[in-house]
Amino acid sequence: MRYRRFGRTNLNLSVFSLGTMRYLGSAMEAEGVVQRAIALGVNHLETAPAYGPSEAYLGQSLKNLPVSDPLYITTKVLPKGTCEDIMQQVDQSLGRLGRDHLECLALHGLNQPEHLGWLDQGGQGALEAVLASGKVAHIGFSSHGPLEVILAAMENPLFSFVNLHYTYFFQRNAPAIARAREKDLGIFIISPADKGGRLYRPPEKLDQLCQPLSPLHWAYRWLLSQPAIATLSFGPATVAEVDFPLGIADEDGPLTAIEKEILDRLDRVFQALPQGDRCEQCYACLPCPEDIHIPEVLRLRNLTLAYDMQEFGEYRYRMFGQAGHWFPGQPAHTCTECGDCLPRCPSNLEIPRLLQDAHDRLRGPQRRRLWETI
Template identity: 65%
Template sequence: MRYRRFGRTGLDLSVFSLGTMRALGSPEVMQAVIEGAIAHGINHIETAAAYGASEAYIGRALKALGQPPVYITTKLLPQGDAAHVQRQIEQSLERLQVPRLDGVALHGVNTPEHLAWLSSEGMAMLQQLQAKGVIGALGFSSHGSLSVILEAIASDQFDFVNLHYTYFQQRNAPAIAAAAERNLGIFIISPADKGGKLYQPSQRLQELCGPFHPLHWSYRWLLSQPAITTLSIGPATVAELAFPLAVADQVDPLSPEEQAVGDRLQAVMQETLGRDLCQQCYACLPCPQEIHIPEVLRLHNLAVAYDMTEFGKYRYGMFGRAGHWFAGQPANRCTECGDCLPRCPSRLEIPRLLRETHEQLQGSSRSRLWQTI
């Protein structure tokens, strides 16, 4: 396991962090997963008050393991007044059975309303608790638009940021650069699952990434970027730890063979989609029907070029069901009004592509895992 400085927090974190949204089966399972993670060199556990019993399970596990030297970050929703925020922090401390939190992140700064909360008394309370040493680093996670993320970073109120960013979704690259410029720690959210269900890759993707496993290649692509501190992994069992951590000591620049995989993926994307390739410029937004056209077409790109259809169904099924956590309505809401067409520099036949994508990916609807607990 390698370790990197978490930006201006000063913490040296393992390049993989233990995310705990999935290890919720029982306190015993959580303890086994934490013990296994520590044995592999992981020194950072990330959780949230919203993850059901996760905090309580972590607190019980760490106590049983003799309070091993690990850093703990939890998250709370950006809402409420000062008293509410103070109560939330006190409850997290009690559940985790620790006197201090190494990190606290606002859970989902996704909208302009969340940005406005940064000027509230609730945010002021977090800063007071940080000044008192009850909280170490203060950060935020976001599933929102790039503009919201950049504005939150530019506020200079945060020490770290949790973002979605992978080879297959590079929209947040400017946010990564902005965070690095301000010396923020950078934590990558769910690069295996939300990044493409890479632990269950299609045969096509495996062939294109060969001789590397797609999951390992994607991790290497991220770890080769020095600005990125740590990647989240979310094993539900101890058995799920070993395979993803096989590249935990590989943080050097991509080798020529690894770089060739990226070149091949890019070429195949262009060749397969041709004039139907969405370049992800976002010029088509806003849509009068609130369809997230670029995200729908990104899933179309991946399904057609790499046969990432199961991943596409997994994500597409969340449209219209996850609110600001996964914004946008399903593509069948398109009325073919043509509003987007003159704004598309690639002159894509957007209504046709939306219709085709809906027909291909309209699998069963989903909700966020932690909202079902």
């Protein structure tokens, strides 16, 4: 296991952090996951009240484990409520975790301008009170929101770290990674395996393009080769799923010649898409009058056409119109062909046609999501 400094928190975190969103089976199973991860060198554990019984399971697991090396825990609070609400949530989390303080507390889903407004309307004071209480050492935020919101939040001196989506297949947040490094914020990458492409179950085409590595191995290496990034989340549901990521946790140097060859291969396949079919992800088409997240819809279409990532595309596309600010935008078939986006597209794409094609390719049955209750 390698360890990296987590920005100005000055915590040295394992390059893989145990995310506990998925281990909702049983307390015994959770304890096995935690025990195995710690045995292999993980020292940062990430949880949240919204993750079902995750905090309670984690607290029980740590109570039963003889741990001598330092362990660091991050939990979360939602960006809403009064100072009393926030303090109560922190106290409840501490009780479930069986601890008297936390190393890190993150705002869970600072996704909208309204969440920045909450900070101005008392939220900032509430979080400063938590810090002053000594119950939390460092405060940061996680975001699934627009780059503009993320960059604005980073300018707040309250925050010492940020949890972001950023992978080879989603590089929109690259400017946020650069800005976080400039400001010495700890950088924690969210769900590179699942929301980064469901890379634990890749299509055959992507698997072949990444040989002799697996797509998941290569994607982890692409992130670990970037020294600004401190740690990546991995979320095993069972003990059997712990070992693979941690088996490459010491591979944190620059990309090797073979890995660069894979990168070139992937880039070439994407560039081979016809220009009229390829969205370059400039975001100039937004805002859409019908609230369609055009670049994200077309990114999923890109991945399907270039790498056969159909399952991943369907999985994410089904969330449009269902997940609120956690995954904003309406399904592509709500396009009215108003033409508002067309003159703003530097690639002169036939956006309404591509949106309908994306809908036809990726639509699927609706499914209930964890955050519908948040």
